[in-house]
Amino acid sequence: MKAPAVDYVRPRSLAEAVDLLAQHGSEARVIAGGQSLVAMMNLRVASPGLLIDIGRLPELGSVSDNGGTVTIGACVTHAAIEDGRVADPSRGLMPRVATTLAYRAIRTHGTIGGSLALSDPAAEWPAVLTALDAEATVCGPSGRRAIKCAELPTGVFETRLAVDEIIESVRIPKLSAAARWGYLKLCRKSGEFASALAVVIADHTRGHSRVVIGAANGAPLVLTDTSQLVSEGGGGAIHDAVAADLDRAADRHFDDFQRSLHAVAATRAVRQVLQ
């Protein structure tokens, strides 16, 4: 189908974009790469009155290495991460994830900030940034605030972003040299949305170990027992820890098939780290 009628504006600065958003409120939608939003408009699932195009704002495309962290602008594309054109705080995890994210012709325009702001449960970055303990900087009419990526998504396509806030960047702590990561995405065809998605970080030097699953009928889910097991360097039965974590997630209403997929994805991703 064709997208519904809409107005369009391309502000020249983030401040101007925030002003426009404050002025138009929920009538307006911010568009970056548009790889989900335009599809949703074509399917008539979204029909915003005004598109505020932030995709080419230079301040949202910058990346800086700050010693212990790397700050990635919201409009950095998946392809830039895939190609290693931007600093990588994750020792290969983020470029690896980017190669599994949709298709190249989508990765060239889709952005990391757009993925976070949309918070599709099956999306890769919300789960990966939760696992990496990253923090988003969001910009609104009254200034900036930081919010943990783990706390940003609240449900299916729902976030803690206010209607007048725009994600400016993501600050990601660097993994230490001895850190290990695991990543497994289950889908029927390369590039499809995940049926199950697991990310594992084991960074003993920094005392940070976390196991997160995505495509979990809501916000990315931190598997606490399994994270504990990873932080202890294994020793217990992985599948028991995963099962205990999934048992506690009754509010996600996984059917038997989904539960099996999540268990397989989490177990295999943990094995990548513990081997």
Added chain:
Amino acid sequence: MTAIRLQINGAAIADDVPPRLSLADFLRERRNLTGTHLGCEHGVCGACTVLVDGEPARSCLMLAVGCDEREVATIEGFADDPVIDALRRNFHQHHALQCGYCTPAMLITARDLILRQRAGSEREIREGLSGNICRCTGYTNIVSAIAEAARELGKEAANA
């Protein structure tokens, strides 16, 4: 209506477009560049793939207004491109098309795979083509044609 200026296949174009108009419809309906095909209109089938600023993009997921000050290349714009030339010859020789609907985007996607050196094995080519659907199910010949074009171009580069 919003005024846009962009380059299409090297030519400077200025037009007024409604913001809801996709790049694909702009190319087909306003510029008569009908080599860009529309299948699903939500980014899944890949038939509308063009180059925007030199990189492959889904023209159904880009608004024409968003292409202001950008460079677009469609399948009509590769007359002197050695990679597309090798691909066209090999698609012909390997019978890599049946109805031809997916072919323009297959060529543009394959060109990008070859230029990014992601066409070194059958597995790599199949991975790189996962976003381009051929409903005639002609993948075997498409993959062979791309592999052969990549080999030819690799040899030429080695001999140069």
